[in-house]
Amino acid sequence: MLEQDNELAFLIVSGTFLTALMGTFIVAMVVLHRQRQVQNRQKIDQLKVEYEKTLLNIENEIQQETLTQVGRELHDNIGQLLSLAKLNLNSSKPEKQAEGKDYINQIIKEVRALSKTLNLDWVESITMDEFISHQLERIQSTGFCKTSLDSDHSFNQLPKDQKLILIRVIQECLNNAIKHAQPDTISIRIYQKGSKRSIEIKDDGKGFDSSIKTNGSGLYNLSKRMETVGGKFNLTSVVGKGTLITLELPL
């Protein structure tokens, strides 16, 4: 009888102790979880703000660049065409007047094409392959260096925001190659491997020692921008052997 009473007392004491322990554990877990939840939400909010800021900066940069290009086009191309049209239309010869009308038609086409670049709607209609191809053609047409593009089209389905950021990063990489590397060839390869897709931008220019940290924020910004879309920015460069930049995005 005494042993049974003893057993019951032990059962009650140890049961109460375990219940209290379990209760404390659950409360502690929930409190810890809530704290982490709040921290996580703050982090996500911060990332969102950063993302929106990056996007806004990129839109501004692209618009700024577009305006510079429009100004150049108006001065170098449309301005010239208008002068030619004016000259021809002022002539009394019918063939010159016809030529002047042709110029006017050409000007209308050029102005239409130019007006399309003024807003960012073109970003939605163009694929990454098309954009990169245009950029490379533009570089090659200036006679600066040879270019090549090899793509498996794995970047052709991208949301507008991601596309904008990638466009800007690629533009910046190409500008850097033109400005600093003096390459004979710039080649871009687009491919998918496993759960990742990558864009490789390779030049055979001067290269630099990538282990030396620079004061400039260019490469840091590019890396940060890729991070905002969940991607990665890798750079390897050897003096005299060129530079290889890899932009990675998860599928």
Added chain:
Amino acid sequence: MTKNVILSIIEDPYILSISILGIIGIFLFLILAKSRKREPENYLPFLLLALVFFYENLGSYLMVNKAFNQKIHEWLFDVPFQGWNVWSFNLFYSQVSKVLFLLIILNHIKGRKLKKVTYGLLIFFLILCIGLQWSGVEPLYGIQPIIYSIGNSFIIFACGLFFIDLITDSFYLELDPLKLWFFWFITLTLFQSSLVFLSEVSFEYLAFRNKPLYYSLVYISQFLYVSMMLSIVVKFALEKFFPRPKTALVHA
């Protein structure tokens, strides 16, 4: 014979609770939609519940029907029969059920590294069980302290990994843990395994010096085990009568 078996089940509140919960749980699982049955979220707890129901009743039956017990023993082993059914406890409780516990925990860990570690624990435990039995260090018909304690420690460790995942993985940080059935299940598993581990470690001391405490630990661990099975039954009942969208259900 049947009457004796039924009596032995009814007389033991633990086996009676497991039997009732087993029948209800198996029934509820069987009437779930096919797509739900195929989810590891559902079939793993079902396998555990069915296994516990099976081996607890088998154990009771073997204790009553000694002739059948002896037949199985002689069929399985070359050693003389001593009237025990410890092989059933070793095989189903110490080994298969521990593997199922690890699989259930593994299924709810989202972090890649933590998942790998849990997977490693599972593989190591399986190799250890096979190795120790194959080599004759801990035969299936004898007491298996190494397998038993390692099984429990791995479960405690895996539970710890789950709780780390719960407070670090962004997936779980979006959810309320109190609404997740496996949070309760794994908490109960953690406490039950810790209790069993403690009582096994201190078995010799408690069994001879403080029997009441030893029995209270056994009763509490049985109560926790029944609570775990109850949580599985409640989960199936909620799945059946208050189904949630598939995506929410798979993750939450």
